[in-house]
Amino acid sequence: MFDSRHIKTFHAVVTAGSYSAAARALGYTQPAITQQMKALERSVGTPLFIRVGRRMRLTEAGEALARHAETILESLTTAQQQMSSLTRLRSGRVRVCAFPSASATLVPEALAGLAAAHPGVRVELLEGEPPDSIHRLVRGECDITLAFTYPGLREQVPDEVVETRLMEDQLTILMPTGHPLARRRAVQLADLTEERWIAGCLRCRTNFLHECAELGFAPDIAFTTDDNLVVQSLVAEGLGVAMMPGLVLSFLRHEKITGRALDPASRRQVSAYVLREHLRVPATALVLDELRAVAARRVGC
Incomplete structure (x- = not known):
């Protein structure tokens, strides 16, 4: 498995033409560059450079890796940007499954608040009645389920599902x-x-x-x-x-x-259901907060 730091250093050596020039470009010491290249060669199982006089020359394996190094680094940069957008709520997708009257009341108001503050977060709307909508959540077909229960007819949910009561x-x-x-x-x-x-x-x-x-x-x-x-x-x-x-x-x-x-x-009790692990997903947590706020306003009316 490649270490992304080693690939970045390898690309710098290839571009600069030597360990010392790469060290200056990256702000490292030359021994640090040497150690990273030795570690990379151990991970690929073959030398990547040979020394010809005072110059470094790529081996066949080195040439193959050099052809992919820039693409690998570009992909990593793109991935980092996407992860940053998701965690900072500049983007993201949340699938909400709701029963019809919630889809026509709680959900639109919550999405209006979400769109104003976080226009990059997209919500996909699905419709379902309980208990099937709870099963869809467990199967991974949605991220948040809005469902209702009646006294004496409480929903039995798996341990991995968290219920957030919204309103009566x-x-x-x-x-x-x-x-x-x-x-x-x-x-x-x-x-x-x-x-x-x-x-x-x-x-x-x-x-x-x-x-x-x-x-x-x-x-x-x-x-x-x-x-x-x-x-x-x-x-x-x-x-x-x-x-x-x-x-x-x-x-x-x-x-x-x-x-x-x-x-x-x-x-009847109206609640939101989320898989416990999904509470850590920023966009999902944000939509859940918006639904809580809308329900609280309706209760306060």
């Missing part, structure tokens, strides 16, 4: 604007036992069924869909009511529906 997301009951319960400021789930329901994604649906079972009834689920807009459109047409997270309602609200808080309150 309030659940809301959606109903047509003319619904009798729309006059109330808050509703109880027990008041809706006779309603037809539109249910969302699998994890939200599982939590919904769990909450209903806790109250002793099985809801009449008329439709299921992962599309938040479709849920609201079905509610607007009077085809049922729905339980929907507050993040969705912050960016999407059908004019024919009304949202009412649950009493007692029901919430």
Whole structure:
């Protein structure tokens, strides 16, 4: 294995024509140059120079290495510049996998702050619902995963995954604007036992069924869909009511529906998940900090 310092010194000797001239160019002593060249010759297993009178001449191996030395040094310089850009956050790529309502709320605001302060850091957006989005993180398909859990349905994550809690997301009951319960400021789930329901994604649906079972009834689920807009459109047409997270309602609200808080309150936990080793990657840590800041502002509103 070549030592980059030895390659740099070798290139200087070839360019300058002698050990003494290379020593002057690099600010070394001539014995230091000699020792480095002997070490390089030991690593390649053959002499690189022969002395002809008072001049140094390259051997065949020396000529071969000389043809590559400049390219090697240029590649090292390029690599050093790229590493410097990454560590100083002048560049970098972070892959973020998020569930739809986080992709439409937390992520854009975080990326706006990131773009203003660090325009060289690029973020690739992926979409996924938990638990599949957690599995994608473990498989190395993304660097940060945004996912949600419900009380009693906590995410079991491997030891190498670190969870950062971002915010609690309030659940809301959606109903047509003319619904009798729309006059109330808050509703109880027990008041809706006779309603037809539109249910969302699998994890939200599982939590919904769990909450209903806790109250002793099985809801009449008329439709299921992962599309938040479709849920609201079905509610607007009077085809049922729905339980929907507050993040969705912050960016999407059908004019024919009304949202009412649950009493007692029901919430889901929104968290960011990162592989422990990725916390040391500057660009990943920066995106995570931006997501924390955005979530904190939403909680403080």
